[in-house]
Amino acid sequence: MLVWLPPALLVLFAKESAVAATEYVEDLYWPHGNVENGEGINGMYELNTKSRYNLLGRLFAAGKYVVITFPRIFIEGYEGKRCENDWLALYTENQASQLKGICDPSNRLVPSLGVFCNYNEPPALLGLPGQNITIEFCSDQVIEDAGFEFKWKTVLSPPPTPTPPKPKFPVIKKCGDTFVMGPNQERVIYSPGFEQGMYPSNVRCKWTIKGAGTVFLLESQHFELEDDEGHKCLPDRLTVSVQSEDEPASFGPYCGRQAPEILIRPKNAYVVTIEFSSDSKISWSGFKLLLRTAFPKPSICGRTTYMQSDKTSVSFYTPDYPAFNRQNKVCTFTVKRKAYTRYNAFEVRFNDFNLNTSSSYLMISSGDRSDTFSGMMNSNLSFIYAGPFKLQLKYSAKGDSKIGDRIQAEIRLLTLNPLPCSDDAFHCSSGQCVALEKFCNGIWDCKDGSDEMNELCHHDNSIARKSCGFSAVQPNMDTILDFNQYALEAKAHSWPWSAAIIRKGQKGDEPVCYATLISRRWLLTSASCMETNSNYNAYVVRLGSSQLNSSGDLFEIDYAIKHPQFDRKDKNNLAQNDLMLLKLSQHAKFSKTIMPVCLPPTKFFLRDNAYCMALGWMDADKRGERLAMEKLQRLLVCARRHVDAKMPILFAKGVRTRDEILEVHL
Structure with missing residues (x-):
């Protein structure tokens, strides 16, 4: 009996599976037929796909002709490029004998009947004498499209030479301006559609700025363009060029969240050109650029200054x-x-x-x-x-x-406090020293209450609780009576540290990875999952939601730290040290629906064969909704928190760090 699960948080037992490229091979024996690709999630083909179709014309078309047509082809590709990301390639029998593995990079060097994608479409039909034909489809790890369909049939005589297809040029939207900037002026330029939160497709914008005798600065106050694998900036890009009495200079291309920060000091007059273009596919939020001009400051070298006031x-x-x-x-x-x-x-x-x-x-x-x-x-x-x-x-x-x-x-x-607090005391914002045992005890021991209003305290009915591992909704873990049962419905918001990693610009909220909130800016997730989705700037984190298409807070990912000993050589087994830390671009605000999980002490010991609760997301699809799932797995996870030198910026008496780093050990 089939049972549809209602939208809810669920518990299940599962074992982590390795994520690898999808390989597919099919031999086609019939004298006519068709193949379609693009029936994955949201009607798009799958990422990281390697497919090969062998059309066995020698078997069914000996002495005849095979005609191939392409009713539909939507494969990631860009204007002026040679299908560098995803492609569909056709090979004759002799050409196919030179191929190596499916989608091996060296296959692109083999002569072919054609390599096709968007902006490089195939002819209306291909007619070949009865022979074996190999068709190979390859996709990378980011940005998919609606896929393709090809048909074939057998005819007795050679088909007529088709008329070459007329190129399809998209409707281009132009924008930009030309202006002069004098000394000590500021000006802001926006991407089109910035106030609506998304720039349009097929945009070509050009701004020309003229100046003389000043320093020119370009600063990014917001920058987010569609990114691609390897940050080649093929889909959408921004470039900056400078013409002056000095040698011409160019900067970029910029995309993703790699924002431009440019400063030039030409000898005399200069012209700065800023160009922005977008393709016909995914659009992100765009940019806001601040342009400034200024005279250089006078030198302070060798000076001595006296100060007497704050x-x-x-x-x-x-x-x-x-x-x-x-x-x-x-x-x-x-x-x-x-x-x-x-x-x-x-x-x-x-x-x-x-x-x-x-x-x-x-x-x-x-x-x-x-x-x-x-x-x-x-x-x-x-x-x-x-x-x-x-x-x-x-x-x-x-x-x-x-x-x-x-x-x-x-x-x-x-003016520093001449009486610093001892190691066993808390320093109040008012300057007092309060014993640590009075910290977060529900009573104002500091005159200003800073010992209780601290972010490490959470008060509920005058009872102080540490703000980790606390859920305002009691989870229903105690209802698990049979450890063999597959799934169990859970209460909404009973796991406030659960997080979903979602791809930007995607229809719906299909999560690519699960993460756990461990502090205001840090999450713990799977290194193998984020390695498969390596371009983390293309994703956002949703917190405070037990159902992904409902309310919740979205956060950008600032950067990621993979476990230094992460090892996934054997994709048939669980990865070793499969951990990655993600830092949010801003602090999360703790509430009843957003709260971090507690990390165990450094000497915490987990016995063998113990059951541990872990959170995840699963598709219990009733109306195309993505629901939160909890996975009950036999996992052994330990973590500790301390200051470590992951990003050295200061060299003198030891090495200091820019921020507190969370290091996780498995």
Whole structure:
């Protein structure tokens, strides 16, 4: 008996299966017939497909002719390209003898009857003497289309030569502008349709900006164009070119979320051209670009500045800022505070830190402390230097760089608490020290209540709870009476740390991977799943939903960290260290429907053959809906959280990190 499951959260037992390319071979013996491809999810062909059809004409068309037609062909391809992503290729019997494995890259070097995709369509018909014909279809791991259909039949005489198909040119939508920017001006340009959240198809836009004697800056305040495998930017792209008395320069192409950040300092007049194009397929949200012009700042090298108030700040910047410094240079800047002031520390906050030359560095010295910075750093990171009355910044650049270096920092005075809290106390925002056992106990022990309003506390009916592993809806795990049963309906929002990874621009909310929220910005997922869907910028994360087509919050993926010992050589068995961390582009707001799971302590031991609860998504399809499923598996997962040097940006007394990194061990 078939039973349709209603939209609900479910529990099941399952074993993780390896995800690999789909290979398919079929021998076609009949004198006429047809083959269709494109009956997968949402009527599209499957990603990562390798198919080969052997049309055995020697068997059914000896002494006759085989006629092949293509009623439908929608295969990913781009204007001016040679079907580099997905393709349908036809080979004669002699040509097919040179082929290697299905969709082997070397097959593209073999002469063929034709390689077809969008913008490179086949003729109306192909007529060949009775012989074996091989047809091969190959797709990559990103961006599918509606597929194809080919038909064949047997005729006694050679068919007439068909009229070549007329090329189909899409309707192009044009946009852009030409304008002049004087000194210290700003201007914003948007992709068409930006306010509606999606740019249109087949767009060709061109902006021309003219200026003279100023630094020109292009900054991306929002940037998201359709991406492709290898970031070749074949579907949609943005490029920037510069013409001046210097050598012409070009930047890009840019796509995905690889946003342009461009700064030039021409000798005299210049013309900047920004071009944007989109194809006829998927569209993303577009871009918002800020254009600025400015005169270079005067040099501060060798200067000494005195500070006596926290109401003002002092700026440090590299020579020629906001342009990049491309010359050998040593620049020293000194800041002193008056001895009679109440301030006892300097704060150095970096608004811009970009050292592209390997030998370039910035050294900050204060008393016995000396820190050396190099590489690149996120904006708004700050460092505090307490005690001495003098702070010195030394920038050194040796060796030429095509890109150059750029630093800008603000220096302020601070008053630090002279009585820091002990290791067993919590430091209140009001300056008090409160014993740790009073932290998150439901009582305001700090005058300002910062010990209870902290994000690590969650209060429900005056009972303090840690904000992990807490569900406002009691899960129905205790109703699992028979461990052999396949699925069990669960309550909505009883697993608030469950997350779905969804592809952008896709009709419906078909998840490609499952993830678990472990903090405000971090999720844990399967490395093998995200390896199959390697272009994580093409996906978003949905939190706070037990049914994917209902409400919930969407988050961009900032970047991913794969377990360094992830190993998937044997695709027939479970992968080793199959873990990956995903960082959200912004913090998730905890609520009754969004809450992180608790990570076990570092010495947690899980006994053999223990049953563990894990969450996933499964299609219990009643109306084409995608429902949340819980999978009960025999998994052994351990995790620990600590600060580790995954992204080194500071070299001096050890290595410091830009952010807290979650490291997961299996």
